[in-house]
Amino acid sequence: MKIVLCLPFRPYLAALLMALLVVLPAAGRTAGFEELVERLPHGSYADRAKVIDAISRTGDPRAAEVLNALLEGRLHARKDDGRIVILVDSAGGATAIDALSGENLGGVLAGSTEKIKTNNRLRGMLRTAIGALSLMSPDRETRLMAAQSVFASGDPANIEALDAALAAESDRQVATALAEARAVAILDTDAPVEEKRAAVAILRARGDAAAQAALAPHASDPAIGNEVREALSRIEQAQRVWAIAQNVWYGLSLGSVLMLAAIGLAITFGVMGVINMAHGELVMLGAYTTFAVQEAIRGAAPWLFDWSLLIAAPLAVLVAGSVGIAIERGIVRHLYGRPLETLLATWGVSLILQQAVRTIFGPNNREVGNPSWMSGAFEIGQMTVTWSRLWILIFALAVFFALLLVLRRSFFGLQMRAVTQNRPMAAEMGIDTGRIDALTFGLGAGIAGLAGVALSQIDNVSPNLGQSYIVDSFMVVVFGGAGNLWGAFAGAFGLGITNKLLEPWTGAVLGKILMLVFIILFIQKRPRGLFALRGRAAEA
Amino acid sequence: MARLIDRRMGVFLAGLFILTVALPMASSAAAGQLVPAYLVSLVGKYLCYALLAVALDLVWGFCGILSLGHGAFFALGGYAMGMYLMRQIGPRGVYGDPVLPDFMVFLNWQELPWFWLGFDRFWFAALMVMAAPGLLAFVFGWFAFRSRVSGVYLSIITQAMTYALMLAFFRNEMGFGGNNGLTDFKDILGLDLTAASTRTGLFVASAVALAGGLMIARWITASRLGRVLVAIRDAEERTRFLGYRVEHYKLFVFTVSAAMAGVAGALYVPQVGIINPGEFSPANSIEIVIWVALGGRGTLIGAALGAFLVTLAKTVLTGWLPELWLFALGGLFIMVTLWLPGGVLGAIETGLTRLRAFASMRTKEIET
Numbered sequence: 023m024k025i026v027l028c029l030p031f032r033p034y035l036a037a038l039l040m041a042l043l044v045v046l047p048a049a050g051r052t053a054g055f056e057e058l059v060e061r062l063p064h065g066s067y068a069d070r071a072k073v074i075d076a077i078s079r080t081g082d083p084r085a086a087e088v089l090n091a092l093l094e095g096r097l098h099a100r101k102d103d104g105r106i107v108i109l110v111d112s113a114g115g116a117t118a119i120d121a122l123s124g125e126n127l128g129g130v131l132a133g134s135t136e137k138i139k140t141n142n143r144l145r146g147m148l149r150t151a152i153g154a155l156s157l158m159s160p161d162r163e164t165r166l167m168a169a170q171s172v173f174a175s176g177d178p179a180n181i182e183a184l185d186a187a188l189a190a191e192s193d194r195q196v197a198t199a200l201a202e203a204r205a206v207a208i209l210d211t212d213a214p215v216e217e218k219r220a221a222v223a224i225l226r227a228r229g230d231a232a233a234q235a236a237l238a239p240h241a242s243d244p245a246i247g248n249e250v251r252e253a254l255s256r257i258e259q260a261q262r263v264w265a266i267a268q269n270v271w272y273g274l275s276l277g278s279v280l281m282l283a284a285i286g287l288a289i290t291f292g293v294m295g296v297i298n299m300a301h302g303e304l305v306m307l308g309a310y311t312t313f314a315v316q317e318a319i320r321g322a323a324p325w326l327f328d329w330s331l332l333i334a335a336p337l338a339v340l341v342a343g344s345v346g347i348a349i350e351r352g353i354v355r356h357l358y359g360r361p362l363e364t365l366l367a368t369w370g371v372s373l374i375l376q377q378a379v380r381t382i383f384g385p386n387n388r389e390v391g392n393p394s395w396m397s398g399a400f401e402i403g404q405m406t407v408t409w410s411r412l413w414i415l416i417f418a419l420a421v422f423f424a425l426l427l428v429l430r431r432s433f434f435g436l437q438m439r440a441v442t443q444n445r446p447m448a449a450e451m452g453i454d455t456g457r458i459d460a461l462t463f464g465l466g467a468g469i470a471g472l473a474g475v476a477l478s479q480i481d482n483v484s485p486n487l488g489q490s491y492i493v494d495s496f497m498v499v500v501f502g503g504a505g506n507l508w509g510a511f512a513g514a515f516g517l518g519i520t521n522k523l524l525e526p527w528t529g530a531v532l533g534k535i536l537m538l539v540f541i542i543l544f545i546q547k548r549p550r551g552l553f554a555l556r557g558r559a560a561e562a
Numbered sequence: 563m564a565r566l567i568d569r570r571m572g573v574f575l576a577g578l579f580i581l582t583v584a585l586p587m588a589s590s591a592a593a594g595q596l597v598p599a600y601l602v603s604l605v606g607k608y609l610c611y612a613l614l615a616v617a618l619d620l621v622w623g624f625c626g627i628l629s630l631g632h633g634a635f636f637a638l639g640g641y642a643m644g645m646y647l648m649r650q651i652g653p654r655g656v657y658g659d660p661v662l663p664d665f666m667v668f669l670n671w672q673e674l675p676w677f678w679l680g681f682d683r684f685w686f687a688a689l690m691v692m693a694a695p696g697l698l699a700f701v702f703g704w705f706a707f708r709s710r711v712s713g714v715y716l717s718i719i720t721q722a723m724t725y726a727l728m729l730a731f732f733r734n735e736m737g738f739g740g741n742n743g744l745t746d747f748k749d750i751l752g753l754d755l756t757a758a759s760t761r762t763g764l765f766v767a768s769a770v771a772l773a774g775g776l777m778i779a780r781w782i783t784a785s786r787l788g789r790v791l792v793a794i795r796d797a798e799e800r801t802r803f804l805g806y807r808v809e810h811y812k813l814f815v816f817t818v819s820a821a822m823a824g825v826a827g828a829l830y831v832p833q834v835g836i837i838n839p840g841e842f843s844p845a846n847s848i849e850i851v852i853w854v855a856l857g858g859r860g861t862l863i864g865a866a867l868g869a870f871l872v873t874l875a876k877t878v879l880t881g882w883l884p885e886l887w888l889f890a891l892g893g894l895f896i897m898v899t900l901w902l903p904g905g906v907l908g909a910i911e912t913g914l915t916r917l918r919a920f921a922s923m924r925t926k927e928i929e930t
Binding site: 381 | 702887
């Protein structure tokens with residue numbers, strides 16, 4: 023009832039409140055600002071300096087724009103009525119905008135306005151004032167940017183503004199940036215030694231290349247030289263550690279890719295002693311399945327795009343897995359006990375698959391998009407981590423442990439392990455080894471398909487995709503030892519990380535060559551890999 | 563000598579001889595160019611491939627070492643020859659430097675790297691053509707065979723070897739011309755490479771090399787040593803227990819085979835006019851295996867015939883229906899391994915034996 027009564031009055035009340043809220047404080051604050059701007063064209067440069075200082079102190083939101091226009095020589099006074107305008111370049115010449123109200127006053131004729139002049143001293147003052155004003159900006163990003171640009175300039179004139187901003191700042195990240203900017207500025211002043219030492223400590227805590235650059239000129243300072251040198255060596259140390267961490271991350275990422283590509287190979291090699299040269303092409307089929315799924319989604323249901331990979335994954339397993347089973351049933355089965363012939367026949371399959379994909383999808387790279395949750399990157403300390411590579415690492419680990427679970431806990435896994443260890447004995451125990459062979463081959467191929475889904479996110483999807491991984495995944499299997507999932511795990515991450523740690527020293531190509539030479543030599547010591555199967559079965 | 567040349571080998575060598583004499587004559591101006599002149603170089607190229615196939619057959623067919631890196635030995639021999647041909651260019655290069663090849667001038671190198679020294683002499687280059695791949699094979703094999711790396715593991719590390727060499731030769735810093743390789747050759751032993759007579763000479767040299775390679779391989783495999791090699795192929799452990807130093811035999815035959823592949827590469831380069839790191843690619847090396855497998859492994863002549871057939875098919879198909887070539891090659895790999903384990907020659911052999919058995923049965927039936 024009350025509400026109904028009140029209703030007719032509400033619009034008026036609201037309007038009144040709005041007016042009070044907006045007009046009252048604005049009127050109180052801007053009286054000074056407007057008057058000061060009107061005063062700008064008059065008096066000497068010294069007078070103008072005072073006015074600029076006063077304007078920057080008003081903290082008016084329009085101040086930054088006006089001062090910026092003054093700095094760039096776009097602040098003019100109209101000759102006829104003395105109105106202060108900002109000139110903006112437009113298509114048909116200059117357009118005047120009222121500096122106070124922001125009203126567009128239309129085009130101006132040349133000579134109808136007079137520029138408010140500045141000299142070098144004023145321009146320096148303006149830059150400082152503008153920097154200080156953006157330090158107080160209500161927008162967090164603007165404040166952060168301003169703090170960073172003040173940091174880069176390192177001008178001691180900013181200290182006062184920085185102190186003011188620091189006192190008002192509530193955001194922790196911005197406050198840190200402000201403190202760091204202040205520290206750089208302090209180093210260039212005659213501040214007491216204690217204060218300078220504190221500044222060095224702040225920069226040391228920041229510990230990146232910019233802090234290094236800011237500290238370096240003060241290394242021979244008689245008062246704080248020792249502290250600066252120590253901080254510099256600490257920063258250098260920290261950066262070395264971060265660089266190594268970054269390379270280890272790259273190595274983990276490469277390792278996860280290698281593991282995905284090699285793990286299926288390791289299974290088939292372990293169980294059947296068969297090298298599947300078409301494995302890389304099965305990976306490629308997985309990648310093309312992803313491409314096809316995304317194309318279908320783009321056409322039919324674009325809102326599903328973020329889910330495209332989750333839809334593609336089972337399909338890729340299905341496509342690659344069934345091709346794998348077909349290869350086993352059609353070819354590999356007939357070459358049992360002749361591993362070298364199998365190698366050649368599967369190479370033939372790989373050529374056919376490659377050419378088939380080239381004929382169907384064309385020889386060029388196909389575009390596979392990243393879902394939104396896989397694009398972009400974030401930073402840990404001074405290390406950049408891209409989301410796609412992080413997800414692939416997680417995915418690879420998930421596949422690995424799922425597979426481990428299948429092998430250790432399922433009946434199929436039990437049968438598979440029995441066949442791996444002693445084929446004739448397993449057959450005696452009533453295991454249908456032919457069926458296990460086909461299923462194992464299918465499983466290995468299905469995992470290759472999954473690898474293809476992951477690789478489509480970070481590599482070019484082309485008919486040559488498989489070729490570029492085949493030698494590497496062989497190296498993983500040979501290094502790790504066949505027939506053991508942990509071998510593939512250790513092989514992939516060991517090779518991945520070693521490769522990436524070598525790269526800064528040797529360059530990418532030489533690093534890879536060294537890895538290959540290392541593996542060739544390693545095989546001499548452990549001809550059956552890191553985790554070799556032992557016993558009579560291993561000799562067969 | 564008679565023991566070395568059986569009927570099959572005799573027929574093959576006679577055929578090769580007729581080809582060597584007839585083809586250059588048919589393409590000469592005197593005969594009115596019955597066949598186009600480029601055919602001489604093309605067939606010369608096939609002859610080099612055939613020699614390469616014989617080299618691979620020697621290790622794979624007789625000793626069971628499936629090398630997926632024989633292309634590397636071929637390419638190394640080719641590079642040794644290419645270096646000699648580069649030095650022969652002399653001041654006639656684009657930059658006109660009397661000593662440095664063009665690509666070194668381009669890279670701003672001031673002097674010849676040490677490993678290019680001596681390549682201005684033909685005898686030294688000819689020695690390196692065999693020594694470089696031979697040495698690589700010796701060192702690689704010494705490590706691999708001593709620690710008993712065999713079977714697919716060996717195949718895979720030979721593949722890794724050629725892959726690593728490919729990556730290395732792609733680098734400009736290696737001093738072998740980076741990914742452009744060595745090319746723009748002018749002459750060999752002072753003879754113009756574009757002249758028909760030089761091309762004929764190279765063609766004949768390739769034919770002689772193939773015949774020589776076949777004879778050497780034949781001599782090795784027919785000897786007592788060859789018997790041991792076959793024993794190693796069929797039962798390596800048993801041979802070792804009989805007291806043979808298996809790794810020594812393997813190392814010997816692997817090194818000889820690599821040197822032979824090097825000679826093939828050296829004759830190949832002047833006929834095609836270029837050598838680049840692509841020759842090291844693992845796919846090339848696997849292709850050599852299919853030549854041998856198609857012709858019939860362990861037959862030597864079959865390997866040479868297989869190389870001829872497959873490369874001829876490649877030339878025809880890539881020119882005519884390029885899309886089809888990889889399908890055909892892939893199908894060939896599958897069909898040969900599934901249905902022709904003895905290759906074409908093996909299949910003919912089996913057919914003939916059956917026919918003879920059938921015939922003798924018939925005669926017996928008639929007699930009784």
